[in-house]
Amino acid sequence: xxxxxxxxIKNQVVLAPxxxxxxxxxxxTVKEFGAGLVCAEMVSDKGIxxxxxxxxxxxxxxxxxxxxxLQIFGGEKKTLVExxxxxxxxxxxxxxxxNMGCPVPKITKCDAGAKWLLDPDKIYxxxxxVVEAVEKPVTVKMRMGWDDDHIFAVKNAQAVxxxxxxxVALHGRTRVQMYEGKANWDIIRExxxxxxxxLIGNGDVQTxxxxxxxxxxxxxxxxxxxxxxxxxxxxxxxxxxxxxxxxLMDEPTVxxxxxxxxxxxxxxxxxxxxxxxxxxxxxxxAWYLKGVRGNARVRNAxxxxxxxxxxxxxxxxxxxxxxxxxxx
Ligand SMILES: Cc1cc2nc3c(=O)[nH]c(=O)nc-3n(C[C@H](O)[C@H](O)[C@H](O)COP(=O)(O)O)c2cc1C
Numbered sequence: 001x002x003x004x005x006x007x008x009i010k011n012q013v014v015l016a017p018x019x020x021x022x023x024x025x026x027x028x029t030v031k032e033f034g035a036g037l038v039c040a041e042m043v044s045d046k047g048i049x050x051x052x053x054x055x056x057x058x059x060x061x062x063x064x065x066x067x068x069x070l071q072i073f074g075g076e077k078k079t080l081v082e083x084x085x086x087x088x089x090x091x092x093x094x095x096x097x098x099n100m101g102c103p104v105p106k107i108t109k110c111d112a113g114a115k116w117l118l119d120p121d122k123i124y125x126x127x128x129x130v131v132e133a134v135e136k137p138v139t140v141k142m143r144m145g146w147d148d149d150h151i152f153a154v155k156n157a158q159a160v161x162x163x164x165x166x167x168v169a170l171h172g173r174t175r176v177q178m179y180e181g182k183a184n185w186d187i188i189r190e191x192x193x194x195x196x197x198x199l200i201g202n203g204d205v206q207t208x209x210x211x212x213x214x215x216x217x218x219x220x221x222x223x224x225x226x227x228x229x230x231x232x233x234x235x236x237x238x239x240x241x242x243x244x245x246x247x248l249m250d251e252p253t254v255x256x257x258x259x260x261x262x263x264x265x266x267x268x269x270x271x272x273x274x275x276x277x278x279x280x281x282x283x284x285x286a287w288y289l290k291g292v293r294g295n296a297r298v299r300n301a302x303x304x305x306x307x308x309x310x311x312x313x314x315x316x317x318x319x320x321x322x323x324x325x326x327x328x
Contacts, residue, residue: 002198002222005137005166007094009222011036011242012215014169014200016226017071017097017141025064025267026284027065027258033233034240036222037067039141042099047085059091060271068096069139073099075111077126081133088134095166096134098127100142100156102237103175114175117146120155125268127163130265136164141202143189147176152265157191157199169224171199188218200224208235208242215243231287233260253324254292261288269308278311285311294321 002009002042015022015030017039026210027038032156040061047055061068070093074080100123102113116123123140133137145151170191172183183203192199205211211223224225228235238249252322263288264284268277285302289295307309 002141002200004037004069004095004198007137009036009067011240012222012243013037013211013236014222014224015039015236016169016202016224017041017069017099017227018226018230020280021230023268023270023271023282024060024062024065025264027068028062028267029235029264030229030236031065033237035236036067036240037095037222038065039097040068040070040093042071042102043083045072045076045079048072048083048086049079059093061092063092066092068093069095069097071097071099071141073102073107073112075115077129080126081129083190084092084130084138085133088136095139096130096136096138097139097141097169098130100140101171101175103143103178108175111163114143114146117143117152117156117175118150120152120159123156124159124163127160131164133221137168138164140165141169141171143171143173143175144184145174147174150174151187153187153191154194157195161195161197165197167198167200167221169202170220171224172203185214185218186222188214192219192221198222202226205239208239208248212243213238225309231257231261231284231290236271245272255319257288257292258319261285261315262312264288265308265311274308276308278306278308285315288315289318292318292322294318 002012015035015038019041021039029277031038043058070087072083086095099113107113108115144153160168170188172187173328188201198221200222201214201218202224205225206228207225214223234252241249265281282303301314
């Protein structure tokens with residue numbers, strides 16, 4: 001069983017943290033599809049310290065999402081520790097994760113995210129400080145390095161372990177790669193062999209079979225799934241089932257896809273107001289519609305709709321196309 005500190009995780013399938021995606025509405029939906037652990041989108045340490053209203057709203061966690069890992073990012077020890085302490089005392093997150101992978105210049109310019117990957121000593125110092133300040137287990141999510149000339153994944157993961165970190169999640173790409181090229185799973189195996197805390201492998205798990213292959217080829221303790229779960233919580237369910245039984249479940253029907261998309265929409269409306277939720281849901285709807293017959297017909301309309309009823313009408317019209325085909 002995957003165990004992070006004293007948090008027991010019922011299977012090896014982890015939803016990756018994704019900014020602008022992994023809020024409570026999506027996490028809860030993915031949790032219901034069987035994820036062992038869900039990760040929240042990254043939250044700014046300074047936003048927490050300054051009690052920024054939008055940031056505070058990002059800390060909301062439904063009890064049903066647990067166990068949950070809440071990720072913070074920052075580049076300065078003082079604010080990172082203060083933010084971690086706040087999350088520790090004031091949220092029902094189970095795990096505090098530190099972001100060491102975000103490649104975006106806005107973040108790395110502030111010495112946060114992937115910038116840390118260049119300095120294992122800084123990693124040790126910062127993680128130690130956070131670990132000392134909180135009771136919840138602390139973990140780190142990192143990329144394998146800054147660029148091809150600076151791949152310090154082994155040293156960096158060992159620094160996390162020495163500092164008292166309870167697990168590492170490793171995305172097998174460098175910062176410079178962004179999302180290009182193929183994730184390197186060899187480095188995941190190398191890091192797994194060099195630390196004693198759990199290692200969660202990440203990068204390019206697109207199918208349940210990929211998840212099994214990553215576990216087998218790298219020996220990692222869990223698999224983290226990001227983009228393949230966008231508009232597709234079935235990916236999580238099918239992976240859990242495949243790892244447990246070796247059976248590949250059918251892909252969902254269009255009706256099932258649209259129903260879950262509407263459930264996700266309603267949860268987002270409950271979390272934010274309808275206007276914001278519907279606009280935010282447009283990108284999710286496009287992901288749910290991937291591969292659905294007739295989706296091109298409604299894509300523009302979805303990108304312009306502003307109300308729940310409009311969006312639900314469009315989604316239902318696609319499911320009806322499928323139902324007509326089946327009946328016909
Ligand atoms: C839209 C999006 C947002 C992301 N936001 C975060 C984030 O907030 N924190 C983080 O550590 N990684 C973030 N990532 C990286 C993912 O967690 C993951 O490492 C990456 O997508 C590779 O995994 P995959 O191939 O399964 O997608 C994000 C990725 C995407 C696509």
